[in-house]
Amino acid sequence: MASRAVVIGPAAYAVNSGIDSHTTIGESARMYGEVLAGDAMWGADNCRVLGKDEVETADGVMRALQAAADETGPEDIFLVVYVGHGQYWSDLPGAQVHLSVGSSHKDKPWTWLSSWYLYRVMRRARAKLKVLIADCCYSNLLPQLGEEPVLPGVLGELDEGTCVFTAVKNANFAPAEGCSALPGDLAHCTPFSGHLLRILQDGTKDHESRLTIGLLREAVRREMESCAAAPHQVPRMSLNDARDGTPLFTNRMEATRRDRAPQLPVDPEDWVRTLMLDRDSRLDDLLKDERKTGDVVAILSTRQDDASRHLARHIDARANNAFSEPHAFARYWNQVEKALRV
Ligand SMILES: [Zn+2]
Structure with a gap:
């Protein structure tokens, strides 16, 4: 049993698909893999960026997700990162956000991956903490992971520790164009992933040596709101559990450059x-x-x-x-x- 991170980033679509190919999607996925591999809390063995063949079909994505979910145990973290296109058809029964795969076509809902399948695998995984980072349009409409209906036959601790962190909060559109204020390769990622990855890569000035979801959320929000290039949309993080105190990533800023531990709160x-x-x-x-x-x-x-x-x-x-x-x-x-x- 081990923690697992799976990164899904379909960047290229058929010319006649009506869906824009974005190099920022592929670059973001690659960078998530690189940054996680370099984090002592993860390492190369625990994270996987799905290959071009896998992200081509819903079947390829789901097989990889299921295999990773099956490897997690009750002490582990299951992290899924999706970077791509999102769609939402309100006229489908039980409408769900749909995520693009390489073979998706714009107006053919059946060629997309329903987020319901992804949620199902995550909900049933045994990991104590499940985190979905979704960088796509309509990610604001993704429900909480721990939300009803409770699936029959799964662990009683179903609702323990889930988190959905999405690129957009109040709008449906998530921009794909890179942010010029970001350094190096991060400028070629999508703005949300670029800023999030910068924090994972360089750390924050917070005195803690590890980043909890709460600290990560605050850092990303602060950085995106005050970005030198342009203030971005505020990302959304919905938690259904106070396990946002569980450390998830290493704070990679050198201890000497971080703020001193604050005084204990008083009131x-x-x-x-x-x-x-x-x-x-x-x-x-x-x-x-x-x-x-x-x-x-x-x-x-x-x-x-x-x-x-x-x-x-x-x-x-x-x-x-x-x-x-x-x-x-x-x-x-x-x-x-x-x-x-x-
Ligand atoms: Zn920016």
Whole structure:
């Protein structure tokens, strides 16, 4: 069992297909392979960029995905990167985003790969964390990975740890033209993948030595919003689980160039913000103060979004273990209760 990353990047289409071939797609796919191979958390053996023959058909893509999914175990990460064209036909029954493969034709939905098949393989994989990075048009319409319907016969932990990170959030169109502000080969990638890859390749100034999904999302958003070439669309990341605290990539910026570890948060709202980005690295510090831990859980439990509620449950479980002494637990629980009563 091992973590697996699969990169799908169909760059070339038949002349009469009505679909534009983009060298930026192929270059992005190649760079994902190179960057992942150079990351100590992945390495060349754990990632694979699908070849031209494989991305030619839905069958080729799905066979490769299934084989990789079957190799993941409960401690592993399953990462799928798709760079290409997306389409969405609202008149199909149970409309799904469709992803292009090399043999796709513009107005022939049956020649595209329904994202439903890709989701199905990812949902059924045993990996504890499943991440889809989708760099294509209509990626804003991709649903959460962990969303219903729950498939019969799969692991009870189906909803544990999924993430969909997409190039577009508010618009359907994802530009393919490279971003001139990016250095070297990255300028020949699509803008979203180019910026994301730059962060994976060069790291961020954050003091952490590994990048969680939360840190990655923040870094990509910051960089794309303030890009020197032009402010880009804001990418979208939807999580259905607080496992955005799971480290996914190495922060490859040298430690001396990174910011110093920030002071511990002081008030509970600061703690909430910190833990939402990286739920575990500072949690032990919070657990030294029973009352403050109670305040943080209280804030999170009164929020409506899934990520907050998952995080509340996670901290509560840790608090139950940590505060086994009755007085300590009472100090914690009094704070939680007080806030919940208001
Ligand atoms: Zn840019």
